[in-house]
Amino acid sequence: MLFKINKKSASTRRDFLTSAALFSLAGCADNKLELIHPHFKDPEYAIPGNSVYYATLCTECQAGCGLLAETKEGRVIKVEGNPDHPINKGKTCALGQSLPQAHYDPNRVREPIEKTQLNDSKGNPVFSFNPLQLNDALSKFATKIKNASKILWISKELDSFSSLYVQEFCKKFNINFITYEFFNYEHVQKACKRVFDVDALPEYDLSSADIIVSFGAEFLEYWLNPVKFSRDWAFRRKNAQVFHCQIEPRQTLTGAKADLWLCIKPHTEIYFALALLKAIQKLKNSPLPVEILSYLNKLEIEDLISKTDIPSHFLHSLANKLVMASSPVVLGGGVQARGEHAETLEVACLLINYCLEAVGKTIDFSSGVKCSSDFASLDKALSEFDFSDPKAVLILSGNIEPWLPTRLSISEKAKQKQASIIGFFEILNTTAKLCDLILPVDNCLETFSAQVRGGLVTLGQPAMLRLYKSRHISEYLTAVQNALLNNQDSNVDVYNLFENYLRKSFNLNSQEIKKAQEVGFFPLAKSKIKPKLAIKSFSIGAAKDLDDAKLKLLPLGTVKAWDGRGENRGWLHELHDPISLVSWDCWIELHPKTAKKLRLKNKDYVKLYNSSGYIEGIVVINPLMKPGTVGVPLGITSGEESLSFAKIVKWANANKLFDLKESSLLASSFKIEKTTPRKQVYQTQVTTDEHGRDLIKVKVLKSDYSELKSEVKDEKHHHHGVNLYEQRKKPMFKWGLSVDLAICTGCSACVVACYAENNIPVVGPRIVAQGRRMSWITIHQYTKNLPDNSVRRVFVPLMCQQCGNAPCEPVCPVYATYHNEEGLNAMIYNRCVGTRYCANNCVYKVRRFNWFEYEFPDSLKLQLNPDVTKRGVGVMEKCNFCIQRINEVKFRAKKEGRLPRDGEIQTACQQSCPTGAIVFGNLLDESSLVSQTVKSERGWKLLDDMVNTQPAVTYLADLKFQT
């Protein structure tokens, strides 16, 4: 929130390290060594131990979430959502939470490096990477650009600030600039162009939607703007005001939250969408163009629906529901729907929305978000690029190589190359390793950035000094440009460049810039687009590849991996995928029938390969997917051996199995065979079945939420309040937590947040496989058969329940765990002798033991939270409701002579939760939010009726409409 840079003031030199960083950067040619060390001389305003927050931007995806980077003594220790930011309102996804590990990545490129080729004794080429002086690197870069016959630049999607300078540069030097992201929305944008003639991605408003139909769009995971969607969806979901239907071949996390989940044959979503369009058009008699109407008339609903394997009564009831709804919305396809008709599916969905009059209500095109990925150009440019031309230059920024199909693979083409490859990279990933010259770029926590989205410009700013000799891409380009064009203006400092950008693009004066940076964003005048139907006709070709006999490979997206940009972050690897429950390793998912056919069983270790790649992984039997399909997770790693974390599971690169074409992702024929199991194969749960214990509650509603209110609460707590020991008198606080399972999507942001906040070590696959994972909060999964004959996956975030009558407390022989006055089971780490009796006696098994002395490798140490002790070997640890945060607020309140306000204390898990499923507060304060939520009709305490543990955590039952 505080942007402490003031250019005019003389005291800034001594100011916070961040500002120091910016100043000492007198220009790109400056090679001055800057070291990060604890404050030798404290800046005047900085109180040691107090966090300083910087409003910044998350550049992991294009959603444009605002962040607050928390710094202590000049180090970034955590990122959290910016609570004032309209898009994410203080929330983040798992990937966003893992940003500090991207910043402190041990494999960051620390200085400009040059690759030289040598030959080993057998004549094979061996590469060595040699550091370069920044000046030398820049002059090499400049020479290459100057002499180039042809320059091609392939980039990831850049933020608005970088892209301004990059595009300017490209224009000046006649560079063919192509953007490509793997998880892109090119087909969505093309569909929008076709249907409404708008050049933007749609923005959906789920906070008012009362029915959502999604053709596999993972809007609660990573689709378009997941944090905002999650929040909006949860807002309606909490009170059961939205009916959600998900249609996809394999249940995603989003599908698991649906009221109606329809399992569709892969790549037949288009037929269902057409049938739905036709049915709705009939019901509403919507004015569609004549050609489309006649095309629809030619189609038979029964004929279409028979291709999808979904009983037709679902279609009709869905069509009726959509027509009856006051604000329905239909979302397009997800990763699994990326077949040959991906674009047509989006067209059909937009037409359905048009028929339902949702456009302008729940769908809006005025946010100004564009997808700049362009596969056709990428394909063309890469195919035409002449690697044998010594004067040709290829510039890369973005890890594209792991996704490219074999025919486009740069590493294949560059084997006997003459052309030079230059790269801008943060870490030495697969693509970076192809480059002859690598220029290190800043992580988003140490530089400026900007994103235009949702009527806002969100600004990123450095939260700390640069760790290494990296620069912002605009600094490199401006410096080279100045050198080549003999421009005397030596102003290549990123701060100036950023200021120029803001002045040029948004006409801000310095006062406004300062203010915007303090807040983290500023609004843009939004021009409301009223889209008109522009499409005249569309059709789909004959059905191809619907052969049932052939196994189909399904690409699966995961919250932990997304497109694989977190491949070198331990936190994300250590997360288990909430559906397959596999941590670290790769897996293949099979329906029980398919597994039987292939003679495979759960936890078999298999190799899956085709002509372009292979993976090895554990077999996961998943009944909630289409028989005849094989699911593989994308992006777990790129298999890069030079990355410390990615290399641990280098056989987990499923990306290469797929043949990337324009918006489609299909695999050629493949084979599966059993192989020798690796020791580290581990599913974190033995079973997802309840074994008849009725532990997890799911309320199935017939019509609406009021049914719950009339329900008599199950009063089985016959021993409630029975306690052997004397209770504390007149406590001030009793901390409590409630977790609403109806809106917990299993997104795992809380787990990563907990790792970051509480210095939880990443232990690696071998130790995870031994059942020694350290996460204090884990997403447990239960599969329940509901009375309406549906199967529901319920995700239960399980942390220490801070039992009022805790089984762990009396058994500790040394009082290392005890009950404090505020109802917490406190742990005294340095009193623990390690009998582990408490962990045995914990009925929730949430205590974690330090079996070894765990190390925080290399630069990752810098992320450790100084408020939380690092635990040594032989010591028990567990969740303590972020006691350091409780104390911080309590002391602050005491100093100010007041009580902590409700919501002032936020646990890390609660803070990150995109849906607000986790609520924390004082149970003794009748007016606190948590006191209200625990009284919910859906509330129950896990295992309390069986063991009388009297937990401080209340779970709210999952909700679902009967289908």
Added chain:
Amino acid sequence: MQSVNYKTVDTLVLNTLRPPTLGWYILFGIILLCLAVGVSCWTYQILNGIGSSAKSNPVNWGVYITTFVFWVGIAHSGTLISAVLYLFRAKFRMPIYRIAEAMTVFAVITAGLFPIIHLGRPWTFYWLLPYPNQMALWPNFRSPLLWDVFAVTTYLTISSVFFYVGLLPDIATARDQAQSKFRKLLYSIASLGWRGDAEKWKHYASAYLLFAAFATPLVVSVHSVVSWDFAVSVIPGWHATIFPPYFVAGAIFSGVAMVLTLIIPLRAVYKLHPLIRAEHFDAMSKLTLVTSCIVGFAYVTEFYTAWWSKNPFERFQFWFRPTGDLALGFWIMFVCNVVLPQLLWIKKLRTHIGFLFVLSIFINIGMWFERYNIILQSLYRDYLPSAWGHYNFSWVELGILLGSFGWFGMWMMLFIKFFPSVAITEIKEILPVPKRHEDDSH
């Protein structure tokens, strides 16, 4: 007792104290090797972290606690045989009680190591003791682990004192017959000036009776307390009121079996056949059979209670034990502890030395697996199915298990060579009083 008189008793028993043979050295070497393996494994574990054992999150206890309970159980029968049977004037205890008592003391010092080995930070083990300190920091008296500390240390104290008191007259005998200077000195000090006059015998008898009375409640208490480690918890399969009597019976069972395992080779090597005779084996077999039946009954009762409780967690646990992942352990236990001992109903087998030796080893194995079943099976499958886990043995744990036998064996071997392994005085008590001209050595 026709062939035995005071003199032969002396010679037979004191023969065991003769300089060791090559066989003894070889066996002692093997035992020291086992101990060395154990010590190295423990060292490795301390250096590398307790994670060198195979325990994991839901299964936080494993081989170490199993072995701890196993050795405490072994320790049990010594006091039972020496104290309880003494009070009941059961004559068959005379030739075996000394070895049983020695076994008790050494088993307790073996058992006592395991809670320390098992700690995450073994160097802080003394924090469990209630010692005064300037921080006024006391251990948690509600914790069964603390009760364990008291139970085991009390038991060690009483059983060693009782053992030593019983040894006194025999040490004096050994002193009187000792050849070497070293032994003479050792026994002179150890016998505390025992002269064998009437007054000493009078004090001796009352002291012995007093300690026997002291030790008797400990027979019940120690293993009851150990069983509370489990019974006081809330884990299905642990939380059961049957545990104390069940554990005590099991302990006597395993202890008698261990006595058999030790005494049969001892009798064969030192030709103690005239002293340890068929009727003694018969009596011990009967004791084994009775305790086996009690243990078997306890097993069945556990299943019945689980079914009767209608508690889904208990029911699942007891269904899991004979059918689940660790079913092999359950069936080893059941066959060794309940099925095989039933053969002792046959009178011939009760005195068949070879059979008894093999059976006693099976019972030892079975009793180790009993604790393995209780500890591991319950921790494998407790309340939340999503938190269930698994366990694999690690070589470190098995090394330390082996080392514990080395440690115990080392003390046993040294004891046999330094002190009379059969109680000379008490054997003499049951011999017919000799006529003066027949025996004038006393």
